[in-house]
Amino acid sequence: MRYTAQDIRLGNMAAFRMVYQMYHQKLYFFTLRHVQSSYVAEETVQLTFIRLWERRESLSPDVPLGQQVFRIAKSIMIDLLRKQYVRERHTGMLSEGMEREQPAFDLDRKQELERVYLCIENLSPVRRHVFRMSRLEGWTHKQIAEALSISPRTVENHILRAVHQLRKALML
Template identity: 30%
Template structure:
């Protein structure tokens, strides 16, 4: 699909624009969320990026749109950041099912584990965290991640692998 000759010269066509949104909006959102966390409003960044794309639609062909969207969203977020630690929120099983019949010892341990996990995630570099989360949580294939980020498959694997190792080191203290 990505090698197909573009049917449209630019993205000013409404149908083209909607297609691009359908295809990339969620990935763009997840990318910004895992990279920068919730505090920079990933949803707004997605909106901004697509607005920019529409404003400049005459200059951007559909096959260039993806990398345009990702760099715009990335840059606008970077512009608002004074580098802070990224903290991703978690949802523990305990809070999900209100059942009281769980062992309090187990609950405590789980909470501790999640807190450690959260800290370890913050300590990952943005690159590693994005690749790891897209793969493990969003279930994206290495090839897809490579395309989204504009890097090689090998690089994606390397990031995920070293993210895993670092997480284990931080969480289990090995």
Template identity: 35%
Template sequence: MNSVEAKILLKQFKANDKDAINKLYEMFSRKLYNFAFSYLKTEEDALDVVQTVFVNLWDKRKNISDDSNLESYLFTVTKNAVISTFRKKVQEKKYLENLRQTTVLSYNDTDEKYDYEILYEKIQKLIEELPEKRRHIFKLYKEEGLSNKEIAEKLNISVKTVEDHKTKAKHFIKNNLEKSGFIALLLFEVFL
């Protein structure tokens, strides 16, 4: 796309033309995804960043100058979203670690002694209850640390199928752990 076409597309976009946002998405989403993924290393986070960038673009469309280099603008917003994601992850990790420490300390002080080994065994049993393909995908993700894309390539299935199986596996395990109380759910969130 030449600069004249880009300026026309930008004008259409700023005039609330929904086709223009779709064209912009088609033009830039893959590049932005690859950029975000190169830093974040997870599909889910990279997709979240791309979505954030385009929501931000739509919300701020009136403020974008007609002379803007849209590609440069999008990469700057993407870079900022990646940094924001890193900060959020660090805070989340600190929060979960603090919560885990607090829970472990309060665990030692309560009458209800929760046996983590029994809980771990329960989680393993729940994983074994998953349908074979879902169990295999979940283990590749959790035990081998493979990304959705790596699992999809290894099993010759779509990334969407991998995501679906992972979501359903987590949902099944989490629902069954709810009966075991807060500590069980915390363990699931922190370690699984």
């Protein structure tokens, strides 16, 4: 039997299981080819099917189900890679700082970092929150927009203005 997006939209668990069986392996190898990490590939597949079920009501009956599944997987894969990059960048910065044994330099760096954090604290509450979510926690504009119930364009404007304001404050 061939199931459609409409079947899943209606909560048909048999349809969901069949789609899972049809696409699990294909999604895994598609993702693995792009990320070269079996952990990220498996995580992407699992999150794809979780999101597919959680957001089943928003599936389009006009778009082939396979196309929608791969679109969800691609989005999740990009989010996971972005978060992994941010995590590795921060971990690398921390280990770099620990390896260095120059107290004077570390003191200057610490003072500069404190100055940056003070400037961030001087941003308006909403702008500060959006900036932290984006730059410090690695959220995407879309994730921030959904979490705060604002448009992605508003998120982008907050970040641009925050960066501009921080640059201006740090130049003084």
